[in-house]
Amino acid sequence: MPVTIEDVASAANVSVTTVSHVFSGKRPVSEATKARVRDAARRLGYRPSAIAQSLRVQRTDTVMIILPDITNPFYPDFARGAQDVLRAAGYHSLLGNTDGLAAEELRFLEEAYSRRVDGVIFMGFRLASDELLTFTEAGLALVTVGPSLPGKLVDSVRFDDEAGARRAVEYLLSTHESVAFISGEQDAPVSVSRRAGYDAALRAAGRRTPDGYVVAADFTRVGGRAGMRELLAHPVPPTAVFCANDLVAMGALDVLKERGLRVPEDVAIVGCDDIELASVVTPKLTTVRHPAAELGRQAAALLVSRMSKDFNGSGREVVIGTELILRESA
Amino acid sequence: MPVTIEDVASAANVSVTTVSHVFSGKRPVSEATKARVRDAARRLGYRPSAIAQSLRVQRTDTVMIILPDITNPFYPDFARGAQDVLRAAGYHSLLGNTDGLAAEELRFLEEAYSRRVDGVIFMGFRLASDELLTFTEAGLALVTVGPSLPGKLVDSVRFDDEAGARRAVEYLLSTHESVAFISGEQDAPVSVSRRAGYDAALRAAGRRTPDGYVVAADFTRVGGRAGMRELLAHPVPPTAVFCANDLVAMGALDVLKERGLRVPEDVAIVGCDDIELASVVTPKLTTVRHPAAELGRQAAALLVSRMSKDFNGSGREVVIGTELILRESA
Numbered sequence: 284m285p286v287t288i289e290d291v292a293s294a295a296n297v298s299v300t301t302v303s304h305v306f307s308g309k310r311p312v313s314e315a316t317k318a319r320v321r322d323a324a325r326r327l328g329y330r331p332s333a334i335a336q337s338l339r340v341q342r343t344d345t346v347m348i349i350l351p352d353i354t355n356p357f358y359p360d361f362a363r364g365a366q367d368v369l370r371a372a373g374y375h376s377l378l379g380n381t382d383g384l385a386a387e388e389l390r391f392l393e394e395a396y397s398r399r400v401d402g403v404i405f406m407g408f409r410l411a412s413d414e415l416l417t418f419t420e421a422g423l424a425l426v427t428v429g430p431s432l433p434g435k436l437v438d439s440v441r442f443d444d445e446a447g448a449r450r451a452v453e454y455l456l457s458t459h460e461s462v463a464f465i466s467g468e469q470d471a472p473v474s475v476s477r478r479a480g481y482d483a484a485l486r487a488a489g490r491r492t493p494d495g496y497v498v499a500a501d502f503t504r505v506g507g508r509a510g511m512r513e514l515l516a517h518p519v520p521p522t523a524v525f526c527a528n529d530l531v532a533m534g535a536l537d538v539l540k541e542r543g544l545r546v547p548e549d550v551a552i553v554g555c556d557d558i559e560l561a562s563v564v565t566p567k568l569t570t571v572r573h574p575a576a577e578l579g580r581q582a583a584a585l586l587v588s589r590m591s592k593d594f595n596g597s598g599r600e601v602v603i604g605t606e607l608i609l610r611e612s613a
Numbered sequence: 614m615p616v617t618i619e620d621v622a623s624a625a626n627v628s629v630t631t632v633s634h635v636f637s638g639k640r641p642v643s644e645a646t647k648a649r650v651r652d653a654a655r656r657l658g659y660r661p662s663a664i665a666q667s668l669r670v671q672r673t674d675t676v677m678i679i680l681p682d683i684t685n686p687f688y689p690d691f692a693r694g695a696q697d698v699l700r701a702a703g704y705h706s707l708l709g710n711t712d713g714l715a716a717e718e719l720r721f722l723e724e725a726y727s728r729r730v731d732g733v734i735f736m737g738f739r740l741a742s743d744e745l746l747t748f749t750e751a752g753l754a755l756v757t758v759g760p761s762l763p764g765k766l767v768d769s770v771r772f773d774d775e776a777g778a779r780r781a782v783e784y785l786l787s788t789h790e791s792v793a794f795i796s797g798e799q800d801a802p803v804s805v806s807r808r809a810g811y812d813a814a815l816r817a818a819g820r821r822t823p824d825g826y827v828v829a830a831d832f833t834r835v836g837g838r839a840g841m842r843e844l845l846a847h848p849v850p851p852t853a854v855f856c857a858n859d860l861v862a863m864g865a866l867d868v869l870k871e872r873g874l875r876v877p878e879d880v881a882i883v884g885c886d887d888i889e890l891a892s893v894v895t896p897k898l899t900t901v902r903h904p905a906a907e908l909g910r911q912a913a914a915l916l917v918s919r920m921s922k923d924f925n926g927s928g929r930e931v932v933i934g935t936e937l938i939l940r941e942s943a
Contacts, residue, residue, distance in 0.1 A: 310723055311751025345724070353689040353708070363684050366710060375720055378683070378708035380696060390705055393640055394675070398728055421641030533893075563863075563894045 286329040295323035346586065347395040348404045349379040349388065355502065355530055356558045357575045358406070361428075364579025365404055372587045374401070383468075383501075385409035392418050402590045404428070404582045408471045426586045428578065429472045435597040438585040440578055444473050447571040447605035448480025448525065449487075451553045454569075454607060455523040456488045459551065463496040463521035465510035465531050474499075474527065477555070481525060493519055500534075502527055507534020515542065522550055523613065529554040529561045532568055536612070551613035566611035573605055616659040625653035676916065677725040678734045679709040679718065685832065685860055686888045687905045688736070691758075694909025695734055702917045704731070713798075713831075715739035722748050732920045734758070734912045738801045756916045758908065759802045765927040768915040770908055774803050777901040777935035778810025778855065779817075781883045784899075784937060785853040786818045789881065793826040793851035795840035795861050804829075804857065807885070811855060823849055830864075832857055837864020845872065852880055853943065859884040859891045862898055866942070881943035896941035903935055 292299045297316060304310040305320040312320075323329075346369055350358040362378055369376050377400070379391035388407040392415070395403045402424035405415065412432045419425045419436035431439040455462045464481050467474045478497070485492055498513045500506030507526060511534065514521055526532035532554030539546055546552055546566050554561060554570035561568040581601045588594060622629045627646060634640040635650045642650075653659075676699055680688040692708055699706050707730070709721035718737040722745070725733045732754035735745065742762045749755045749766035761769040785792045794811050797804040808827070815822055828843045830836030837856060841864065844851055856862035862884030869876055876882055876896050884891060884900035891898040911931045918924060 307727075311726060311747055311753075347707075353683060354686070354693050356684070356686060356689075359683040359686075359689055362710065366712075375717075375724070376710075377677075377724070378710060380692065380706075380708060382696075387705075394705070394707070396641060397637075417641055423641075560890060560893055563890055565893075565895050 286327045288329070290327055291320065291324050291329045294327060295320045343399055343401055344374055345398075345400045346374045346376045346402045346404065346583075346590075347379055347391065347400045348376050348406075349381060349391045349395075350406050351381055351383045351408055352502070353378070353380045355528070356560065357528070357556050357573070360558070360575035361406070361579040361582075364576030365583040366579075367576075368580050368583035368587065372583075374587070374590075381407065381409075383408055389414065392423075396421065396423055402426070402586045404579075404586055408468065424586060424589045426582045426589065428582060430476075431598065431600040433598075438589060438599045438601075440582045440585065440601045440603070442573050442578065442603050442605050444476040444605075445480040445483070447555070447573070447607070448477040449484045450480075450605075450607050451525050451555075451571050452481050452484035453488070454609075455525060455551060455553060455613060456484060456490060459521075459523035461485075461490055461492055461496065461521065462523045462525055463492075463498070463514050463517075465507060465514070465524060465526045465535060466497055466499050467502040467506075467527035467531070469499045471502075477527065493517070496521060500527065500531060502531060504530045504534040504537070507531035508538050509534075511535040511538040520550075524550060524552055526552060526554045529556045529558045529568060529570055532570070532612070533560060533564060536564065536566075536568075547611070547613050553607075553613045557608055561608075562610065569610045569613040570608050571605050572608050574603065578603055616657045618659070620657055621650065621654050621659045624657060625650045673729055673731055674704055675728075675730045676704045676706045676732045676734065676913075676920075677709055677721065677730045678706050678736075679711060679721045679725075680736050681711055681713045681738060682832070683708070683710045685858070686890065687858070687886050687903070690888070690905035691736070691909040691912075694906030695913040696909075697906075698910050698913035698917065702913075704917070704920075711737065711739075713738055719744065722753075726751065726753055732756070732916045734909075734916055738798065754916060754919045756912045756919065758912060760806075761928065761930040763928075768919060768929045768931075770912045770915065770931045770933070772903050772908065772933050772935050774806040774935075775810040775813070777885065777903070777937070778807040779814045780810075780935075780937050781855050781885075781901050782811050782814035783818070784939075785855060785881060785883060785943060786814060786820060789851075789853035791815075791820055791822055791826065791851065792853045792855055793822075793828070793844050793847075795837060795844070795854060795856045795865060796827055796829050797832040797836075797857035797861070799829045801832075807857065823847070826851060830857070830861060832861060834860045834864040834867070837861035838868050839864075841865040841868040850880075854880060854882055856882060856884045859886045859888045859898060859900055862900070862942070863890060863894060866894065866896075866898075877941070877943050883937075883943045887938055891938075892940065899940045899943040900938050901935050902938050904933065908933055 292302045304312050381387035388410045404426050406428040426438045452462050498510045500510035554568045557570045557572035561570050622632045634642050635647050711717035718740045734756050736758040756768045782792050828840045830840035884898045887900045887902035891900050
């Protein structure tokens, strides 16, 4: 009969849980108790199963979710959706907030790699794809949010940003001569695809945009204020503005209110995301809905299947459609 | 002359960074390169400094911030404040979202302990203090948000919740005969101290509350809706309601709007926290301001000093004052 963990617990006069903590190192146990458990184990010839130990080393049942800005409600909603799927599949998740900094993105990936988490959901703006691929080649299961990466080692999820932006701008062009765009940081992938949608809508309608109608801001309310001020300083200020996200749109509304301009009568505003604030602000925001929690659930579902022992598939891409929610601001 | 890392790099024909990654395990390096670097190191008799390695094992420069609900904007703001201080002090931080579950709170603490993070900022509702103390006795640096814990191993930060609640209820009592309270989960420490402030204000004014004027809800907008519906079903519905937080107050507003009741004319509402939504919703919320980012900064400052090698102080407690922000809802 092999010696069991129960034998050790009863010989050391402690609970089975305590014995398990001594060998896993998962929870603190007093030095005296540790010594007593180890003594008993040695005396009885008990060794924690080598197979169980090696499994434990290889799998941590932990996932890291790397996000650019937790103070933008879009990302907590995304994380929440992902966590619901991960928890149901038995995974625990850690969150990393990069503030959109390349150094932080890299640091979290290093952390995920060196701490041997089982997988990563990565929503980053800065890291080049070959840097990401270094980690996947080393065995880290990875799902990115944004443009898909080459090869079969990474899955990706994203919204159909280009179509969403195009739809919003087409809607504005139906009642306005031209439309300005307060873009997010210009090199961010979502900015590139939303810009493509903006350009496509103008092209399709045969309209030309005055120079200076596309301004870059960061993706925050403060950024939106700066962008709107810049547009109002234009020789021919726009009567319709498409905004990179709802926080940017909120910032634009702040400035228009300050200047005594009416929305939508003087300037129409459309946002992106449909965060809770969008339906609470006055006037309520017309916006391109990006269901954040759904994106999170899809990312987590891809990661769970990729982390499974027998996964042997290619890189997959999930693209989620968007819809234009008409409210009061345009 | 001792062999340096530069000698190994040049012998193996790789960069110093690559040699460092081979020995730290921090970033992936191809098996072929690893073998070349290890060969060169062996040939030259190079060993990474034992002191540097042991320091690396003992300190990870990583902190874990454990939060109850990242979809409540209060907590991301808190985390953001903490991260600003931690980053300036050279610490990296991981976030854990517990959804207010005791099992998750414990799991994150275990994770922090077994992954050897240097310290934890813990904002939990569920875990008994003796469970927390197990970890601090094992050497984990800990700062809790909420009531202070006994002994010298933990620091704590909190708002003066009781005074804030008392001030809000006194304000409502100046124009209303009585005040109802939609409390958060009743066993949460903040609910206990806000209830104490509510009771103190009523006592001081010599008022009695009808039975059924204190209802418990969870700390969400959905919880606020349920709480407000319960109050409106009371034989003598209240004309003034103090709410556990701003999300709860938003939920109360939703129900009052549905029922065609005017705020503040028919029912006055006061919230807690002053999240961004509070000043955006119509009517704008009168609320007890809890500066979340400041709380985070204070928690991080305590943790940074506690993690310093020569820290030898007692348990400290920082209590942050609150103020009543008068807007439109009361």
